[in-house]
Amino acid sequence: MIKVTKDNFVFKIVTHKAKEILASGIFELYVLYDDGTEGLIEDLEDLNLALKEDRDIGIEVGQLNFYFKTYGRH
Numbered sequence: 001m002i003k004v005t006k007d008n009f010v011f012k013i014v015t016h017k018a019k020e021i022l023a024s025g026i027f028e029l030y031v032l033y034d035d036g037t038e039g040l041i042e043d044l045e046d047l048n049l050a051l052k053e054d055r056d057i058g059i060e061v062g063q064l065n066f067y068f069k070t071y072g073r074h
Helices: 015-024 044-052 064-071
Strands: 002-004 009-013 029-032 038-041 056-063
Touching (some): 009 029, 029 044, 044 056
Antiparallel strands (some): 002 009, 029 056
């Protein structure tokens, strides 16, 4: 699943694997809020709070506008 924030940034939802991803350090994780904003998850405490609040957790995919500038609208 993906989620697009109000600033047209695309995130892949990884809530179910967020703890493993955080432990690996390969990707930065973001908590995705219902108002279309996001916040960087800096540590396990941040992640646990987001999970407790039943928030989506995502990794960055890229800017939606980049796709349209590169490939156009089809």
